Amino acid sequence: MKTPIDIAVTGAAGQISYSLLFRIASGELFGPDQPVVLRLLEITPALHRLHGVQMELNDCAYPLLQKVILTDDPLVAFKDIDYAFLVGARPRGPGMKRKDLLESNAGIFSEQGKALNEVAHRNVKVLITGNPANTNALITQRNAPDLSPKCFSAMSMLDHNRAIFQLAKKCGVRSKDVKNIIVWGNHSETQFPDLTHATVKGLSALTLVDENWIENEFVPIVRHRGASVIEERGGVSSAASAANAAICQMRSWVFGTETxxxxxxxxxxxxxxxxxxxxxxxxFSFPVQVSSSGEVSIVQELEIDDFSKSCIKASVQELKDERKAIKHLL
Structure with a gap:
């Protein structure tokens, strides 16, 4: 049996984490022979709910789950961790402006960045899923100056998976038949799901779908999918699909894309x-390749048409505006 690895999950009593933790504990992410220690962080008022989650984890009797640690202290949660899922973030409330949301979350993620900087392993992999994820990743990274910026990533795999399904559905194929979709930019309504290089069973996607469908159905559906799920589920977020995407992205980051x-x-x-x-x-979300050792590299020299360039530019501007809104906290 391997040496246990320590995994921190924040917002651990929340909906996304509830869909995430049991899959990690079962071995789905790191494999059937990798023991894990879960270090679960919550705000103090939610610790009683987190204890209930711990009880359920224990009742599953997972052979790979060595220990579950509950805490409201990020220094305890991040002590010597190998991996972190930063899930917990304040959601936007009624009447709250995006700037207010950014500032509210900046305090959370700046504190967590400082704690990671102080006590996490130097090669830790930190996946930020709490929204606004891209700017929260920037805040976390800036507050952890002793860690490499390559230790941090924000989740765009949810948008990537959504795009794969929409193209597969349109073409009447299985998701595994779709390759090389790209999601550029921010995890927001400015993201750009790009089919320029995508293939379906080896054929160019652009030969199988028309421009009208791409611009008026595909792109809007992917961009607004989260809001659509919330509307259909009566105010409940897309927790299960977000947890699945977190698993997918971390697995690619850990084991690589080469094979x-x-x-x-x-x-x-x-x-x-x-x-x-x-x-x-x-x-910023890019197409990336990951080596078997976990080194991430942005795919270079892809042809980008003028429409794609304009979409990328819009997402860059939004991220610059978000950064400006919280620059005093960086």
């Missing part, structure tokens, strides 16, 4: 190095 037989790349929001005209330092 994948279903796609040449995945979409991940990583810190920009200036590729495709995206300002350096922003967390």
């Amino acid at each position: 994948s037989d279903w796609s040449d790349w995945v979409s991940m929001a990583v810190i920009s190095d200036g590729s495709y005209g995206v300002e350096k330092g922003l967390f």
Whole structure:
């Protein structure tokens, strides 16, 4: 049996975490021979609910689950961790402006960044899923100056998966038949799901669907899918699909994309190095490849048409505006 790995999950009593924790504990993410320690962080008033989650985890009698630690202290939650899922974030309330949401979450993620900087392993992998995820990733990273920026990623796999399903449905195929979709930009309504390089059973997607469907159905559906789920579920977020995407993205990050037989790349929001005209330092969703050792590289030299460039530019501007709104907290 391998040495246990420590995994932190924040917002651990929330809906997304409830869909996430049992899958991690079962071995679905790290494999059937990898023991895990779950270090679960919650705000103090929610610790009693988190204890209920711990009771259920224990009652599953997972052979790989070595220990569950509950805490309201990020220094305890992040102590010597190998991986972190930063799920907990304040949702937007009635009448709350986006700037207010950004500032509210900036306090949460700046504190967590400082704690990660102090006590986490130096090669920790930190996946930010709490929204606004891209800017929360920036805040976390900026407050952890002793960790490499490559230790941080924001989740765009949910949008990537949504795009795969919509194209597969349109073409009457299974999701595994779709390859090389790209989601560019922010996890927001400015994101751009791009079919330029996508294939369906080896055929160019652009030869199978028309421009009208792409612009008037595909792109809007993917961009607004989260809101649509909330509306249909009566105010309940897309927790299960978000948890699934977190599993998918972390698995790609841990085990790599080199041996994948279903796609040449995945979409991940990583810190920009200036590729495709995206300002350096922003967390932006790109097509990436991951080595078997977990090294992430942005796919280079893809042809980008004028429409795609304009969409990328709009998402860059939104992220710059978000950064400006919380610059005093960076």
